[in-house]
Amino acid sequence: MEVEKLVGIISEEVPRRKTPIYRVILSFVVRDFKVWWTYKFWLLLDISGMVLFVVTYYIFSLITTSQQVQEAGYVIGGYFTFALIGIAFQQYVHFAVQSINESIREEQWNGTMETILSTATDFRIFLLGEVCFSFIVSSALLLMSLLVGFILGARFYVTPSSILTAIILTVLLIASHMDIGILSTGVIMKVKQGSPVTWAFSWLSQLVSGVFYPLKLLPWYLEWVGKAFPLTYSLDGIRLCLQSGKDLTSPVIITNIVSLVIFIIVATPIALYVFKIGYDAARRDGSLGQY
Amino acid sequence: MEYAVETSDLTKVFENKEEGVKQYIKAVDHVNIKVKHGEFFGLLGPNGAGKTTLIKMLCTIILPTEGTAKVNGYDIIKEPHKVRSSFGWFHGETGGRSLYWRLNAEDNLKFYAYLQNVPKDIAEKRIKALLEFFELTKDSKKLVKDYSTGMKVKVMLARALLHNPPILFMDEPTIGLDTISAVETRRLLKALNSELGKTIVFTSHNMFEVEQLCERIAIMKDGRVIADAPPSVLREMLRDVHAVEVEIREVDDLSKTVEALSNLSIVKKVMDAKNESSNVIVRLQVDDEYEAIPIVASKLHSLGVKFSAVRRSEPTLEDIFVKLTRGEET
Amino acid sequence: MKVEELIKLFKDDKPRLSSEVIHVWAVFWANFKIFLSYRTWVIMETISTVASIAMYSFMGLQVDATRVVLAGYGEVDWLSFALVGVATANYLWMCVSRLSHSLQHEIREGTLEPIITSLISMRSYIIGQSIRGFLVSGYFMLGVIVVGIGVLRTPLIINLETILSFIAVILLMVLSYAGIGIMAAGLILVYKKGDPLTFLFASVTEFLGGVLFPLKYLENFPILYVMAWLMPYTYALDAARRILLNGATLLSPNVLLNVTVLIVYTVIFIPLGLKVFKWGINRIRHEGTVATY
Ligand SMILES: Nc1ncnc2c1ncn2[C@@H]1O[C@H](COP(=O)(O)OP(=O)(O)O)[C@@H](O)[C@H]1O
Ligand SMILES: [Mg+2]
Numbered sequence: 045m046e047v048e049k050l051v052g053i054i055s056e057e058v059p060r061r062k063t064p065i066y067r068v069i070l071s072f073v074v075r076d077f078k079v080w081w082t083y084k085f086w087l088l089l090d091i092s093g094m095v096l097f098v099v100t101y102y103i104f105s106l107i108t109t110s111q112q113v114q115e116a117g118y119v120i121g122g123y124f125t126f127a128l129i130g131i132a133f134q135q136y137v138h139f140a141v142q143s144i145n146e147s148i149r150e151e152q153w154n155g156t157m158e159t160i161l162s163t164a165t166d167f168r169i170f171l172l173g174e175v176c177f178s179f180i181v182s183s184a185l186l187l188m189s190l191l192v193g194f195i196l197g198a199r200f201y202v203t204p205s206s207i208l209t210a211i212i213l214t215v216l217l218i219a220s221h222m223d224i225g226i227l228s229t230g231v232i233m234k235v236k237q238g239s240p241v242t243w244a245f246s247w248l249s250q251l252v253s254g255v256f257y258p259l260k261l262l263p264w265y266l267e268w269v270g271k272a273f274p275l276t277y278s279l280d281g282i283r284l285c286l287q288s289g290k291d292l293t294s295p296v297i298i299t300n301i302v303s304l305v306i307f308i309i310v311a312t313p314i315a316l317y318v319f320k321i322g323y324d325a326a327r328r329d330g331s332l333g334q335y
Numbered sequence: 336m337e338y339a340v341e342t343s344d345l346t347k348v349f350e351n352k353e354e355g356v357k358q359y360i361k362a363v364d365h366v367n368i369k370v371k372h373g374e375f376f377g378l379l380g381p382n383g384a385g386k387t388t389l390i391k392m393l394c395t396i397i398l399p400t401e402g403t404a405k406v407n408g409y410d411i412i413k414e415p416h417k418v419r420s421s422f423g424w425f426h427g428e429t430g431g432r433s434l435y436w437r438l439n440a441e442d443n444l445k446f447y448a449y450l451q452n453v454p455k456d457i458a459e460k461r462i463k464a465l466l467e468f469f470e471l472t473k474d475s476k477k478l479v480k481d482y483s484t485g486m487k488v489k490v491m492l493a494r495a496l497l498h499n500p501p502i503l504f505m506d507e508p509t510i511g512l513d514t515i516s517a518v519e520t521r522r523l524l525k526a527l528n529s530e531l532g533k534t535i536v537f538t539s540h541n542m543f544e545v546e547q548l549c550e551r552i553a554i555m556k557d558g559r560v561i562a563d564a565p566p567s568v569l570r571e572m573l574r575d576v577h578a579v580e581v582e583i584r585e586v587d588d589l590s591k592t593v594e595a596l597s598n599l600s601i602v603k604k605v606m607d608a609k610n611e612s613s614n615v616i617v618r619l620q621v622d623d624e625y626e627a628i629p630i631v632a633s634k635l636h637s638l639g640v641k642f643s644a645v646r647r648s649e650p651t652l653e654d655i656f657v658k659l660t661r662g663e664e665t
Numbered sequence: 666m667k668v669e670e671l672i673k674l675f676k677d678d679k680p681r682l683s684s685e686v687i688h689v690w691a692v693f694w695a696n697f698k699i700f701l702s703y704r705t706w707v708i709m710e711t712i713s714t715v716a717s718i719a720m721y722s723f724m725g726l727q728v729d730a731t732r733v734v735l736a737g738y739g740e741v742d743w744l745s746f747a748l749v750g751v752a753t754a755n756y757l758w759m760c761v762s763r764l765s766h767s768l769q770h771e772i773r774e775g776t777l778e779p780i781i782t783s784l785i786s787m788r789s790y791i792i793g794q795s796i797r798g799f800l801v802s803g804y805f806m807l808g809v810i811v812v813g814i815g816v817l818r819t820p821l822i823i824n825l826e827t828i829l830s831f832i833a834v835i836l837l838m839v840l841s842y843a844g845i846g847i848m849a850a851g852l853i854l855v856y857k858k859g860d861p862l863t864f865l866f867a868s869v870t871e872f873l874g875g876v877l878f879p880l881k882y883l884e885n886f887p888i889l890y891v892m893a894w895l896m897p898y899t900y901a902l903d904a905a906r907r908i909l910l911n912g913a914t915l916l917s918p919n920v921l922l923n924v925t926v927l928i929v930y931t932v933i934f935i936p937l938g939l940k941v942f943k944w945g946i947n948r949i950r951h952e953g954t955v956a957t958y
Binding site for chain 2: 668669670671674675678681683687688691694698699702703774775776778779780781782783784785947950951952
């Protein structure tokens with residue numbers, strides 16, 4: 045192509061319209077879906093990995109007694125249902141803590157980070173768009189694991205009020221863990237290393253929040269540590285809804301909800317502040333595009 | 336074993352699948368080149384001409400679709416292992432990747448020295464000398480990830496030389512270097528060629544350095560070699576192109592001057608006009624230089640343009656390159 | 666340093682002698698150094714190992730001890746039973762995925778191309794990477810066992826004979842899977858993204874091998890049960906448990922039987938793996954995608 049022609053095309057005046065936000069987000073979701081679809085095999089793997097995990101705990105439940113679980117106040121379904129809820133909702137924990145960080149890293153790997161930042165898209169909208177897609181995938185996996193569990197014999201209380209309450213608790217679970225995700229992304233941008241924050245957090249919270257066992261089985265000091273983790277309150281609440289039919293009228297549920305809300309109110313400003321520090325630092329030393 | 340590199344109908348066709356549709360890209364198309372031992376050989380061509388693919392086939396990284404080649408007398412398909420002990424390879428386009436970023440420069444070089452069977456004492460001496468030559472001694476204990484692109488490129492250059500191979504494949508060796516390092520690197524390559532008799536195959540899209548270094552140049556386009564000759568012969572191809580160049584010192588309206596010159600009946604066309612330090616050099620294609628010089632000079636004078644020279648212009652490789660790659664007839 | 670001095674240095678040359686030992690050493694040494702540069706990762710991985718053992722110990726409090734007896738190792742507690750499973754499964758997974766992980770990295774970083782142009786054979790490369798894998802995973806396995814015995818007081822039987830027998834079983838276990846690891850690496854070379862095969866293997870192995878529960882409970886699912894006994898890991902785990910839980914040694918008949926099976930798998934799979942790997946290397950040389958920029 046002649047230089048003149050190219051210059052002509054570029055300088056052609058195109059009226060600039062502001063793209064509506066939902067269109068921007070949609071374009072991210074569609075793009076992610078396309079990328080993901082080229083790795084169809086991964087979909088299969090995600091699902092089979094999830095099924096295997098559920099089945100493992102089903103068989104493990106055959107050698108456990110449900111006594112401790114029932115003593116802890118989770119009435120129906122026994123140990124398997126108890127563990128299933130713990131496992132299934134890990135999808136959202138993982139989503140909330142990792143998705144922001146992972147999508148940024150993926151862009152950095154591909155070297156597309158700086159390109160995206162240099163387009164007119166607001167950084168926050170970019171994040172939202174990236175995160176939307178992971179949310180859809182996590183939700184699908186969560187529902188599937190509950191379904192597989194049900195087929196294997198897990199039982200839930202299904203009343204409109206208990207389901208509604210469980211959904212409220214789920215939203216709070218995601219929101220509170222999002223804070224941790226934002227915070228750790230800020231740290232990663234600054235120190236350029238796999239985030240110790242996320243690691244420590246995910247392991248500690250599995251240990252002390254009672255994913256696989258009722259908290260009563262922990263020694264007092266670990267039980268006490270568990271009180272600092274939002275997962276403890278959300279899992280307890282969700283289990284009480286789905287295994288014991290509790291709803292918003294129950295004081296235990298209200299306590300859980302209030303604790304989560306307090307956590308979110310305290311953590312959000314801190315998380316955003318740390319993120320901003322990391323983001324600014326990365327821009328300052330020009331390392332936004334690096335991983 | 337007459338030639339250091341000898342290709343026979345070497346061809347590479349890449350298959351690209353785009354949205355289910357297979358595409359075939361002829362990156363290298365029946366190339367036949369012969370490089371003598373001790374020759375400084377240049378491969379010149381625009382981006383995508385197939386230079387890197389050709390080199391990678393000679394390096395046994397890419398298998399040819401058709402044809403074959405001999406490197407140091409060994410067949411690249413049948414005896415890859417022997418071929419590998421004969422060359423050093425550098426690939427500038429990677430921009431400093433292809434090193435272990437989490438090792439320091441010294442460890443990177445040590446690693447490859449081991450893989451290339453360089454005896455330990457010799458390896459140590461050479462690593463030290465190469466690091467010093469490329470001015471990396473001070474940073475040799477720093478992890479490569481903290482290096483600038485230029486420093487990484489230097490480590491890669493050192494790596495290609497480490498095992499003292501008889502043949503060097505230098506794919507765009509000066510691409511990420513600053514001017515001074517590029518000059519030093521060119522000097523080193525020239526010396527390796529003239530003092531140690533190394534065969535060097537050098538690719539570039541930079542006319543100037545190829546012309547300066549190479550004894551023979553092959554010009555590639557769209558996978559094919561469209562010219563293969565010493566620079567002087569290539570220049571000879573433009574013998575019938577007569578040109579004068581005008582060195583203008585001061586001018587009010589350059590485009591008007593250029594237009595006036597191009598309207599002269601003796602001027603066939605304006606070849607180019609570029610700034611060189613404080614001057615503007617305008618090159619004009621003419622029928623006869625010696626007839627043209629006084630006419631051009633008096634025209635400039637009548638226009639009131641201050642100029643310091645009007646002289647015969649030697650055709651450069653760039654002219655040949657442009658001419659050949661644009662597919663113009665002479 | 667002047668060009669002239671450098672040239673003088675290069676005039677002084679010695680013949681290069683090929684040594685596979687040096688190649689293996691170089692690959693091991695470089696990769697181990699790279700591993701050490703990920704200090705945070707090592708610390709985090711250590712912490713998560715300890716945390717997961719603690720988790721198992723609390724899970725164990727809900728287990729009905731009478732049902733663990735069904736596993737056939739006598740009256741052992743579930744925690745020791747699971748600990749041996751977790752330690753061996755982790756070790757296996759880390760070793761088997763090592764090669765594909767490194768290769769994926771080398772392709773992404775463009776470092777595989779210089780390796781191919783060098784004189785190292787792919788066999789030495791694989792061995793060097795594997796030795797690194799043995800050592801690094803060994804560190805974590807040791808961690809599991811030390812925490813298990815030292816902190817949680819699990820009654821594992823530790824004496825010279827059991828330790829030596831256990832190490833032999835572990836090595837055989839890894840060898841019996843080496844073919845699969847090499848095969849997976851060969852597929853990674855071609856398909857680039859991820860190591861689906863090893864991932865699937867890890868989860869299936871952990872599940873079917875009976876890491877957390879006695880295999881007796883799979884008898885109700887005949888297909889799974891048969892699959893379980895087709896996997897070398899099941900035999901390795903059985904041998905490891907007999908050694909560490911019951912004090913058997915390599916020469917006890919039950920262990921010997923398991924060991925034989927592992928050897929058979931080794932002999933079958935390694936050549937197969939190498940074939941696939943060779944195919945992979947040639948395929949990417951053909952496609953021109955030894956590095957993907
Ligand atoms: N692995 C590959 N798959 C498909 N096409 C390729 C591959 N490698 C190179 N090409 C294509 O082959 C052509 C020649 O590329 P290359 O040899 O890199 O050219 P040069 O080095 O002269 O710039 C280009 O059109 C390029 O897009
Ligand atoms: Mg190139």
